[in-house]
Amino acid sequence: MKSYSIYISGVGGQGIIKTSTVMGEAAMKTGLPVVMSEVHGMAQRGGSVSTELKIGDNYSPIIELGSADLLISFEPVEALRAVPKISKESYIILNTNPIYPFNLNETGVSYPDMEDVLTELDEKTKQVYALDADKIARESGHSLSMNMVMLGAASAVEGFPIEKGTIINSMKANLPEKSLEINLKAFTAGFSFVKSS
Amino acid sequence: MEELRKLSNSSELNKIYRRNGKVGVVTSGGAFNYVMDAVQRNDLNVDVFKVTLTHPFPDELLLEFIKDLDSVAVVEEVDPIMEKEVLSILGRNGIQMAVHGKLDQTLPMIYEYTPNIVMEMLETVLNQKIPKNQPSNSDLSIPERPPTLCPGCPHRSVYYTVKDAVNSMGLNDVIYPTDIGCYTLGITSPYDAADYLLSMGSSIGTSCGFSKATKQNVVCFIGDSTFFHAGIPPLINAVHNKDRFVLVILDNRTTAMTGGQPNPGLPVDGMGWEAPEVSIDAIVEATGVKYLRKINPMNIKKSKETFIEALEFDGVAVVISQHPCMLTKGRRSSKAELEVKQEKCDECAVCLEKLACTAIYKDDEGKVRIDTKLCNGCNVCVQVCPERAIGVKK
Numbered sequence: 001m002k003s004y005s006i007y008i009s010g011v012g013g014q015g016i017i018k019t020s021t022v023m024g025e026a027a028m029k030t031g032l033p034v035v036m037s038e039v040h041g042m043a044q045r046g047g048s049v050s051t052e053l054k055i056g057d058n059y060s061p062i063i064e065l066g067s068a069d070l071l072i073s074f075e076p077v078e079a080l081r082a083v084p085k086i087s088k089e090s091y092i093i094l095n096t097n098p099i100y101p102f103n104l105n106e107t108g109v110s111y112p113d114m115e116d117v118l119t120e121l122d123e124k125t126k127q128v129y130a131l132d133a134d135k136i137a138r139e140s141g142h143s144l145s146m147n148m149v150m151l152g153a154a155s156a157v158e159g160f161p162i163e164k165g166t167i168i169n170s171m172k173a174n175l176p177e178k179s180l181e182i183n184l185k186a187f188t189a190g191f192s193f194v195k196s197s
Numbered sequence: 198m199e200e201l202r203k204l205s206n207s208s209e210l211n212k213i214y215r216r217n218g219k220v221g222v223v224t225s226g227g228a229f230n231y232v233m234d235a236v237q238r239n240d241l242n243v244d245v246f247k248v249t250l251t252h253p254f255p256d257e258l259l260l261e262f263i264k265d266l267d268s269v270a271v272v273e274e275v276d277p278i279m280e281k282e283v284l285s286i287l288g289r290n291g292i293q294m295a296v297h298g299k300l301d302q303t304l305p306m307i308y309e310y311t312p313n314i315v316m317e318m319l320e321t322v323l324n325q326k327i328p329k330n331q332p333s334n335s336d337l338s339i340p341e342r343p344p345t346l347c348p349g350c351p352h353r354s355v356y357y358t359v360k361d362a363v364n365s366m367g368l369n370d371v372i373y374p375t376d377i378g379c380y381t382l383g384i385t386s387p388y389d390a391a392d393y394l395l396s397m398g399s400s401i402g403t404s405c406g407f408s409k410a411t412k413q414n415v416v417c418f419i420g421d422s423t424f425f426h427a428g429i430p431p432l433i434n435a436v437h438n439k440d441r442f443v444l445v446i447l448d449n450r451t452t453a454m455t456g457g458q459p460n461p462g463l464p465v466d467g468m469g470w471e472a473p474e475v476s477i478d479a480i481v482e483a484t485g486v487k488y489l490r491k492i493n494p495m496n497i498k499k500s501k502e503t504f505i506e507a508l509e510f511d512g513v514a515v516v517i518s519q520h521p522c523m524l525t526k527g528r529r530s531s532k533a534e535l536e537v538k539q540e541k542c543d544e545c546a547v548c549l550e551k552l553a554c555t556a557i558y559k560d561d562e563g564k565v566r567i568d569t570k571l572c573n574g575c576n577v578c579v580q581v582c583p584e585r586a587i588g589v590k591k
Contacts, residue, residue, distance in 0.1 A: 012344065045382070046555060047344030059237075060230030064312040066332030077342070083335040101342040102555045106386060109340040116337060124333035 003056030004161045005063045006154070009082045010074025011099045012049045015147030018174070019072075020051040022151060026162045026170035027055050035061035046102060048078060055161050071125075072154050074133070074147070075099050076117045083124060090125045093153045093194070094118075095133040095146065129153055129194050136189045141182035148175075148183045152190025164191065202253040210249035213262050218242040220322055221262055223283060224272040225251055231315035232272055239327050241319065254282040263287075263294060270322045271298035274310055297322050345382060348556040349573025351449055351520035352380045354494040356388035357552050357581065359416060359445070361497075362504035370413040376400035376428075378420035379454045379522075380447050387553050390418065398427025401435060401444060408440040414508060415442035421477060422452040422460035429480060435513045436485045443507045444515045448477060449522040457524065481515050488514035495520055497580040523573050534569045534590040535579065541586035548578045548587065 006023070010016045017038050027034040035058055038051040052063050066087040073079030074095050086092070096118075100111055121128045131153060137146040148171070155164050168184065175183050205211060216236065221244040224232050229247050236243050246262045248255065263269055271280040280298040287294055297303040297318075304310075304318050316327050346353045363371050375381055375391040376399065384391035393403055400417040407415045419428050424446050432444065452458040459465050459472075466472035481489055488510045492500045500518075507514035537557075542565055548557050549565060556571035557578060567578075567587070579587045 011342065045344035045347060045379070046342070048342045059233040060227065060312060062231070062312055064316070064330065066330035077339050080335050080337055080339045084332045086333050087330050088333070101340050102345050102553075103343065103385065104340055107340045109338050111340060112337050120335055120337050124335070 003054055003058055004070075004159070005068045006053040006055070006070045006072065007050065007063055007068040007082055007085045008053070008072045008074070009048070009050040009078040010095075011078065012045055012047050014049070014074045015144070016049050016051055016074060019147045019151050020053055022167065022170045022174050023154075023162065024053060025174065026166045027053075029166050029170060030162055032161065033057060035059070037061040048081060050078075050082065069159065070154060070157060072150055074150060076114060077101075077111065079121060080112070080117060083121075086125055088124070088126060091157045091159075092121055092125050092128040093150055093157065094121065094128055094130045095150060096130050097132055097134040129157070129197055131190070131193050133190065136193070137186050140186040140189050142179065142186075145179070145183045145186035148186040149190035149193075152187035152192075153194045154190075155187075156191045156194035198253060202256070205250045205253050205255040206257040208250050208255070211255045211258055212247045212249075213258065214245040214247070216242055216244055218244040219265075219267040220244070221246060221266040221269045222272055222319075223248060223259070223262070223269060223279060225249065225279065226274055228272045228274055228310050228315065231310060231312045232319075234312060235316050235319055235327065241323065241325075241327070243319065243323070248279060251279060251282075254279065254286070256282075256286045259283060259286055260290065263292070266294070268295040268297065268322065270303065270318065271296065272304065272310070272315060272318065273298075343385065345385065345555055346379065347523050347573070348554055348571045349523040349575035349577075350379070351494045351518065351523070352383065352447055353388075353552065353554065354497065354500070354520075354575075354577045355380075355418075355445060355447060355518050356383050356390045357577070358494065358497055358500040359390065359504050360388065360551075362501050362508065363414075363416075365501075366505060366508060368414055368508070372404075372407050372411070372413050372415045374400045374403045374407065374415065374417040376417075376419040376423045377454075378423055378447075378452075379449075380418050380420055381454075383418065387551055390416075396427075397423050398431055401428050401431035404442040404444070405431060405435045405438060405440045408435075408442045409438070416445065416508070417442060418445050418447060420452075421446065421448040421450065421462050422458075424477060425461045425475065429484075432481070432486070432513070432515075433484050439512070441510075441512055442514075443504070443510075444513065446477060446481075446515065446517045448517055448519050451522045451525060453522045453524060457522070477517055481517070486513050486515050488512060489517070490515075491517045491519055493520060494518045495575055495577055497577060523575070533574060535567050535572055535574060535576075535587055536569075536590040537565050537567055538586045538588060539564060541584050543584055543586075545583060547581055547583060552578055552581050554578055 024036045034055050036053045068085045071092045133146045133149040136149045223246045225248045273279050277299040373390045374393040400419045404415045404417040461475040464474040490503050556568045
């Protein structure tokens with residue numbers, strides 16, 4: 001198969017690494033070779049976090065510049081930070097809910113307007129699916145299921161190489177049982193959002 | 198060593214991939230992956246020698262590898278160790294061949310390698326273009342997002358209190374050597390409590406030097422696991438050489454930055470088995486330190502008094518700050534939710550700007566608020582507020 005590269009970016013604590021694990025294990029279950037790399041340590045301390053996944057015949061998980069097929073960004077500014085990894089051919093799933101850096105007042109750089117972020121990303125890529133994933137997660141039962149809204153949305157993108165059912169099985173194997181129902185609801189809501197767009 | 202050299206030359210871990218090239222690449226580790234992806238995807242005529250057992254270097258395999266090559270490139274992270282091995286083996290055998298790598302600046306000495314750095318290197322040595330995707334770029338300027346101490350982190354209280362003690366004594370010359378752990382994040386404003394760091398244990402070692410070479414006050418920080426790992430020999434030196442500085446040992450009973458591994462100060466080992474607990478204060482006392490105090494960093498008033506005393510002490514003063522990491526399971530201090538009583542708050546911003554807890558923020562109307570989702574209920578902000586405006590939500 002043609003190699004498929006996924007770049008996931010966001011802020012520590014948003015459940016990015018968990019999302020990647022669910023995706024990676026689902027790929028393995030499908031019998032697809034998968035390599036993954038992650039930034040950790042920063043995860044619970046509010047810094048920028050990213051993971052890179054390549055599905056297919058690859059040695060390295062690190063995505064070459066301009067080569068991500070799919071960018072899943074859990075936060076608007078983190079999507080802009082990932083722009084060098086994407087190209088005109090990429091799809092983006094964007095959570096429109098901003099998280100302001102704690103030191104924003106000292107940086108001398110203001111947080112960009114959401115409209116500018118969307119225009120910028122629209123120009124750079126094939127298609128942007130922008131959703132308020134935090135809101136959808138709350139409506140599904142808990143704000144912490146936001147990462148599964150994003151995963152659901154990603155699973156519905158054209159060309160995504162893993163079946164929806166395989167992802168759901170991987171969720172069952174990797175997520176705590178007591179929150180599974182909410183997470184599945186969140187996943188389905190994200191999936192439907194992209195399908196109906 | 199001779200036996201090991203034979204092993205290195207016969208090991209399956211050191212492997213040659215032939216592609217009928219005139220150019221060869223000697224590589225190891227993650228860099229091997231970048232080389233193989235570039236070579237296979239673009240069907241490049243490049244032979245690859247993967248070295249896994251790098252020392253002693255497989256010299257005979259290298260000679261076999263370069264037999265039909267015109268030039269060789271060495272792709273390795275950090276220092277050019279293998280590159281120098283290759284040069285020395287070629288030299289010893291009287292072989293004239295171009296060796297590209299970090300030493301001839303075909304590859305950069307700085308930066309971690311990326312697929313793109315490796316592809317550009319291959320373009321140079323092959324003198325051939327490799328098709329690459331055109332990356333997008335954005336002109337929108339975006340704010341940085343550095344990591345920070347967690348809400349309720351005991352290190353934050355220590356930094357706040359040390360700074361408060363230093364300011365109240367009118368000291369403006371303090372040097373803050375630090376060490377490797379979450380507390381290195383003390384480098385950020387408003388704490389600015391990380392002036393110097395070389396390697397693990399250097400907080401104490403360099404403090405010895407600063408106290409000898411300058412007349413400035415020195416306050417250094419080291420975590421519990423780093424202290425066990427590399428802090429004891431320099432502390433012995435400090436006492437023996439009659440140095441003068443304050444050493445703050447931040448004992449949060451875990452190795453927090455790397456994910457919460459146990460250290461010798463805990464009654465459990467890396468496998469989760471029961472293990473003897475090694476006492477930090479017994480070690481400090483045994484070195485002959487004359488000033489040793491233990492504080493609960495969440496008690497701001499008492500901690501400040503201790504730091505003032507320690508700064509006045511003429512010798513090595515050790516303060517052990519004892520409070521478990523907030524990320525340890527079930528560490529939330531209390532179930533009670535805190536809030537800012539708006540009628541009492543005069544917006545002095547001590548909590549926002551000096552304590553700088555990430556759970557405290559200014560809302561759109563400029564009112565100081567507490568994000569109860571982030572707040573850990575540590576109560577430190579309650580103590581630092583001069584107007585006593587922070588309290589339990591009723």
